[in-house]
Amino acid sequence: MPTTVVWLRNSLRLHDHPALTHAAERGGVVPVFVWAPDEEAPWAPGGAHRWWLHESLDALGRSLQEEGSRLVLRQGTSLDxxxxxxxxxxxDRVVWQTRLAPALRRRDEAVREGLEAAGVEVRTFAGRVLHDPEQIRTGSGGPYRVFTPFWKKVRAQLDPGDPLPAPDLGGAAPATxxxxxxxxxxxxxxxxxxxxxxAGGMRETWTPGEGGAAERLDxxxxxxxxxYDEERDFPAARGTSMLSPHLHWGEVSPRQVWAAANGWVSNGVTREAADAFLFEIGWREFSYHVLHHFPHMPDAPLKEKYERMPWAHDDDALRAWQRGRTGYPLVDAAMRQLWHVGWMHNRMRMVTASFLTKDLLVRWQDGERWFWDTLCGGDLANNAMGWQWAAGSGADAQPFFRIFNPLSQSTRYDPEGDYIRRWVPELSALPTKHLHAPWTAPPEVLEEAGVTLGETYPHPIVDHKEARERALEALKQVNV
Structure with missing residues (x-):
């Protein structure tokens, strides 16, 4: 009976796993995970990533045991x-799911060459995204840089098919x-x-592994x-899917998500509601499409003129932002949520990114790196795309001159202050009228709420109006 090694990376599931299914149909199956973080430099997994990975590998190992198989863990260089x-x-064969990150593509090609030189056959399978980045092209034959025509083209051609069931591994054990x-x-x-x-907050919030992913999706x-369309922008509501870490680690496939959302259209969910959610899956597809064709996206602006942006390089401002001590309650709530649970609401990601790059004029790469280190499901394509979008330097980005007002965002998307009170408890006793801008509260109101600005909660690190003018002035150097 031929035996196949299934090299598991960000594909930590049994269902809808074409490489695993192929191996099981062929004969003996050896599921392997190799811990080799140096090979992923400069974007090696951060602390939150590692915590999730430990939990996910533990869950996968138990699932494989229940199916009569086992997970082989190794540490060292992948090829060796x-x-x-x-x-x-x-x-005599190694199979894996392809990955699109630049360093990993180079590593995988070297592994393929090394295995084939040793007489081992290699086969790879798709599954990270729904579309083939090489097959979706503009009319002129190039890659897309604007989302709407990209998604229109993908939707017209996309036929993901049905997700695969988990393969039968009971009789697929290797001889040794x-x-x-x-x-x-x-x-x-x-x-x-x-x-x-x-990691306590992450442990309380998440159930890593395929089972946790299936439960959250359902x-x-x-x-x-x-x-979804009515509640997704309100961080205090449970309005988003929170599937991003599960998708990142491959505990659920995009095809499974696609099928689940469409499956409920005939069960009470409107087509409009499903499409609003699948639009976000489309942005994930677009992020990978752009990363595939522009592998420098995580490190340098896609719009080269933004190399001229005169960033402030303010370490104190960056540190205040990281710690949720900017003096703007909505921004601080979001940054504290990120640190505590390893995840941040999507609307808040836009707000905090705008605040860092425009109010504080700190480089988007510094924010990108912080998110990478603190998101338990930080995804290179999504993270880079989001930060370049906020900074105005990316594909189909928000223009730099559109600057989020943290106060109006706060009153609009957290009108009752529930989100702020959850994550900035030292302000919880303030009346909602003053909660969004505590520096405007009368002294007696602050005293009654137990708030001392500059001590229990910081003064605003910048004046938004002045910071906006500074950012627009800096933009002039980009547009010379």
């Missing part, structure tokens, strides 16, 4: 470990199982800092999808 696993198990490292030995779990478990499409 895969070759060793093939030799130990007698495997290779040695496996202990999960704890990979050192993915965080250490407590000053006696505080900094809850969203059955209970929240109908009202």
């Amino acid at each position: 470990e895969l070759k060793a696993v093939c030799e130990a198990s007698g495997a 199982w290779p040695e496996s490292a202990d999960l704890d030995a990979l050192g993915l779990t965080p250490e407590a800092q000053d006696g505080v478990d900094w 809850t969203f499409v059955s209970q929240q999808l109908l009202h």
Whole structure:
């Protein structure tokens, strides 16, 4: 019976896994995960990523055991470990799901060449995105840089098909199982800092693994999808899917999400509601499309003129933003949510990114790096696309001169202050009238609420009106 090694990366699931299904249909299956963070430089997994990965690998290992298989963990260089696993198990083929990040594409090609040189066959399978970035082209044959025509083209051609069931692995064990490292030995779990478990908020919020992904998807499409378009912009509401970490780690496939959303159209959800959500899946597709064709996107502006932007390089301002100590309650609430649970509401990502790049005039790359380190499902394509969108330098970006007003965003999208009170508890006793801008509250109101500006809560780090003028003045150097 031929044996196939399935190299698992961001594809930590059993269902709708073409590479795993192919291996099971062929014969013996050896699921392998290789921990090799240096190969992902300069975008190696950060602390929140590592916490999620540990939990997801643990869940996948248990699922494989229940199916009569097991997860082989290795640590080292990918090529060396895969070759060793093939030799130990007698495997003559290695399969994996393709990835689109630039460093990983280069690594994968080198692994393919090394395996084939050693006499091991390699096959790769799609599944990271719904479309083939090489097949979706503009009329002139180039890649898309504007979302609307891209998505129109994709929707016209897209036929994802039905998700695959989990393969039967009961009779697919290899003749010999290779040695496996202990999960704890990979050192993915965080250490407590000053006696505080900094991953506690993530642990309370998430259930990493395929089971948690399936539960979250089912809850969203059955209970929240109908009202998605009305509630998605309000961070205090449970209006978004919160599927991004599960999608990033491949615990659910975009095809499964696509099928689930469309499946509820005939079960009480309107076509308009489903399309509003699938529009966001479209942005994920677009992000990967742009990253594939412009691999420098995570590091340099797609619009080259933004290389001339005179950024402030203000470390104190960056640190205040990171810690949720800007003096603008909505911004601070969002940044504290990010640190506590490893995730931030999408509307808040736009607000905080605008504040950093325009009110504080700090480089978008600094914000991108912070999000990468603190999001438990930080995705290179989505993260880079979002930050370049906010900074005005990316594909189909928001113009730089459109600057979010943090106060009007606060009163519009958190009108009762529920989100602010949840994440900025030192302001919770303030009347809603003054909660969004505590510096406008009379002294007696602040005193009654137990707020001392500059002590219990900071003064605004900048005046928004003045900061806006500074940003527009800086833009003139871009447009010379």
